[in-house]
């Protein structure tokens with residue numbers, strides 16, 4: 001897909017989010033908020049609150065208000081779809097998908113990762129027709145309205161295939177919490193943790209849970225951990241890196257400490273009413289870059305004691 005068509009895809013993505021906010025219920029209410037533009041303007045304080053919260057190394061955000069979710073959907077989500085797409089493109093030579101694939105997403109919230117994967121399938125795997133996406137989050141019920149926008153508005157704009165979206169409540173920091181979701185993890189092609197590490201309180205049980213995932217994940221599957229450049233995230237990934245190095249059935253496919261994407265500009269309506277400061281950087285300027293790290297590893301069919309890549 002060329003650059004122009006990716007720009008078109010981003011435009012469609014924003015349009016789908018705005019349409020979803022207008023139509024899907026629980027967000028914009030014309031009777032109360034008047035014009036949609038006024039509603040967008042009313043979200044400014046929520047974008048500011050999110051951006052202030054994300055300035056901390058250890059982030060705590062209450063996503064329960066749909067205004068907060070709407071602010072996230074407009075100011076963050078599109079860039080995180082781009083982030084997933086960039087990571088999958090980086091790994092594309094290792095990915096082999098059949099007609100149906102299964103992927104598990106942890107700390108997925110409104111699920112931009114799922115949208116990013118479907119965009120990737122549209123671009124690179126025309127034979128894949130069905131995706132089973134299991135999404136896990138500590139606030140899975142809270143995120144239902146935003147997840148519905150992903151499923152009903154965003155994904156249909158990006159991909160013609162069929163998506164089964166299954167949502168599970170999961171605390172990554174609760175001891176042995178992955179034992180409870182074990183059967184849902186089976187047979188997946190991909191396991192993705194994106195942008196949730198710096199919201200984790202107690203990281204030790206989370207690391208034990210990741211270790212459990214390594215042991216129970218499917219042969220040939222790929223585990224991706226991708227997150228922003230926070231100190232806590234680098235520390236977490238370092239522990240996982242050492243964990244992988246102690247295992248003999250995993251191969252690291254990507255270990256990038258400094259990746260970046262240049263963010264697409266939001267549509268005019270958003271720039272006029274919500275992200276209104278074009279000069280920035282300020283709490284209300286459109287985002288310019290996302291800088292992040294990625295660790296990806298593949299579980300191999302047999303112990304990895306030779307250097308060549310083994311095709312599956």
Ligand SMILES: C[S@@+](CC[C@H](N)C(=O)[O-])C[C@H]1O[C@@H](n2cnc3c(N)ncnc32)[C@H](O)[C@@H]1O
Pocket residue numbers: 063077080106107108109110111112113136137138139170171172173194195196199200201
């Ligand atoms: C910044 S959002 C990221 C959402 C999505 N992954 C993305 O890339 O946009 C962080 C997510 O982590 C979830 N989260 C925070 N603490 C968690 C925990 N202990 N267990 C599971 N999910 C958690 C939040 O509910 C939220 O959905």
